[in-house]
Amino acid sequence: MNSFSTSSAPRTPQGSCTLVGAGPGDPELLTLKAAKAIAAATVLFVDDLVSDAIMSHASAEARVVYVGKRGGCKSTPQAFIEKLMIAAVHEGERVVRLKGGDPFIFGRGGEEVEHLREAGIEVNVINGITSGLAGLTNLGAPLTHRDRAHGVLFMTGHAKPGDSGPDWKLIAATAHSAKLTLVIYMGVSGVQRISDELLTGLPGSTPVAIIQHASLPHQRHALTFLKDLPQCISDNGLGSPSIIVVGDVVQGVAAWQAEEAQRRTA
Known part of the structure; x- marks a missing residue:
């Protein structure tokens, strides 16, 4: 994670950001659109509940950053995750924020979209089947x-x-x-x-x-x-x-x- 700058200096976004719902866990319930986005990502910020089978869709060259987010356990602070995402987009990365279930059903996807838009970054969202x-x-x-x-x-x-x-x-x-x-x-x-x-x-x-x-x-x-x-x-x-x-x-x-x-x- 130290490879990403968290500077707040204004820059023009060069990369892209997609919030992807990984579904409830069964890799066969992953949508085709989600699988394509995961495969195209150069950086993935991944929640704990995302299985290894789903991560097999990621490119071998992609950087994978596990950021926690499991109920009752220590998690990476939400604000820090957002800073990392913004920094990676500014560095030209194709960022995927990979969440268990659906990003917009108790996945804090709404908060992330708001903060990324405030930073001038448009976000795509790919739904997942909620548990x-x-x-x-x-x-x-x-x-x-x-x-x-x-x-x-x-x-x-x-x-x-x-x-x-x-x-x-x-x-x-x-x-x-x-x-x-x-x-x-x-x-x-x-x-x-x-x-x-x-x-x-x-x-x-x-x-x-x-x-x-x-x-x-x-x-x-x-x-x-x-x-x-x-x-x-x-x-x-x-x-x-x-x-x-x-x-x-x-x-x-x-x-x-x-x-x-x-x-x-x-």
């Missing part, structure tokens, strides 16, 4: 359903320092009245508070799926009710990165249907 979709899809269930869910709320359980985070009581009431699926990212560490507040507006019998390492060979998941969510995560040893899906669409998971059949015949 909130891939996780439940991998279990064979949808996020929307004509009978069970009329929409989806993508939420973060990890608030910015100094921010109290989402109003889960309001979200619960809205989800219940509007028949919405809740997809919660980065919610494991705060699951007790989240579940307690959701229970003020949603029945304790609301189905929940927790999916860890969505789409990867070592994906793990557990199915439970909202009232049992924290205990289920603890009992199954589930941690980050995990997606929590709350709502009746979880009834579409085959394992859930089998468990329900057993409960009815017990």
